[in-house]
Amino acid sequence: MFEEKKQTTALLRPKVWALTLLLATLTPAMAFAEGEALSQEHGNLLWTLIAAILVMFMQPGFALVEMGFSRAKNAGNILMKNLLDFSAGVPVFFLVGFGIMFGQDIAGFFGSSGFAMSGVDPTSAAGQWDLTFLFFQSVFAATAATIISGGIAERTKFSAYIIVSIAVTALIYPVSGHWAWASLWGGDELGAGWLEAMGFIDFAGSTVVHSVGGWIALAGAIVVGPRLGKYTADGKAKAIPGHNIPLAGLGVFILWFGWFGFNPGSTTTVDGTIGYIAVNTAMAACTGALGAMIFAWIKHGKPDTSMSLNGALAGLVAITAGCYEVSPVGSLIIGLLAGILVIISIEFIDQVLKIDDPVGASSVHGVCGVFGTIAVGFFAAPGYGDNVGIFYGGGSEILVTQLIGAAAVFAWAFGAGLVLFTILKMTIGVRVTQEEELKGLDITEHGMESYNGFQIFTNE
């Protein structure tokens, strides 16, 4: 284009000469820039890395939510658990978990290669992608692991929790992850898990990440038993209020922020879908908070702060499976229903099943994860993703597959969680002594207070 201009307008005035010269110097520079434009490959790598960093930031989110919803005397212990499960989980996933989740498939059930990223060449484009993908997947594994600490907060032995974290990131999470996501790394070459071969849809991990964490937390809460004073002698549930709702609220916002890496990042590709996935994620989180707020308002007379916060997380967990498959309108409805469901579930688990889950981890991540997974069978919309759900005239096959997937992962994660916690209970013990629990785990497990200099009022 510039060449043509030069030919038609040149040689008329000195000014034009100057302009032509300027253009002539600029043109090579532009050509150079064109050649160096971000390739699709590098764009994918960059986007996946940014998303992974956002997902890593969900760790402080979880830490703050769990800390805020528990008592001041245990705040430092919760923080240590969140620090530990990330610090232990990421290396363990690198050494063992990744290979089981994404390695050479054996019968659709688990992988068997790629341990410690052996054989990956960091100088090749493929190797660079592999390591980026590992980083992205390791922060996901750490997310599943960190969900558990909230469900068993305020009474679990720190030493037992270390072993739980290692077992989850080495084995429990990678096995069910393999069922649904195995081919994300090696494609057809390394084989697919049995659930994904059936067409199971869990785009960013309502089931693979959140339900797994939620169900292990539920198993842990059952085996460890309720906190002292949680249930009266005649079995009535008592409230043990969290000590810092502002911290918990900040944590929810941070999780919400991180979720924009969790869901849109799960494309691991830069394409046009990442925008609508972010829209869907935002919609469901908003209506999740609204649903919980309105439902609590009608049911209990006040728009409960902690329940509304749980509602936003419930919406986020529920949209995670279908964020690529549903429309923004579908997301609004899924979030709203999840916000209502999470309150019903928290109250059912707390008051009817009498399982003490201090932060509602099993309801937010387990129950709403299953709900979101099943919802894909109804809400998968034409034009979004690759499937059409029942509400848009699709068949019921997707719904059936979603139900099978959610049930199978429940059986695995809950069952493995029960076995793991029971073995720990019979060996090193899972619970602190009564005296330690009354004094608080900060002093008794870690030898220091979280709020030195503050007066913590005891009113139990």
Place this chain on the structure above:
Amino acid sequence: MKLVVAYIRPECLNAVKQELYAKKIYNMSVTNVLGSGRQKGFTETYRGVVMEVNLLKKLRLEIGVNDDFAEQAVEAINAGARTGKEGDGVIFVLECAAAVRIRTQETGPAAMG
């Protein structure tokens, strides 16, 4: 009339309250206090450095009762607060010269409820 003042372990408050309720004693005031008894505190480590903590967190419980309830209040506090280890605290029973219930203007034993 007696004023029962007890210094107890914070973690024993619930147990003490339940014991008091069982004896139909519902009026009490609770404040956070720092104090030390014979055991002279404990040691804590902070970032690897040992620190002495001389004053321990305790709760101060005050209960105004009529004479015939004083013994029961002491019994209840004993039952709820005793672990048998150092730091269980102490109970003082003081004579109470006068009492006025502000809303009803009742005085004397009637004001103690």
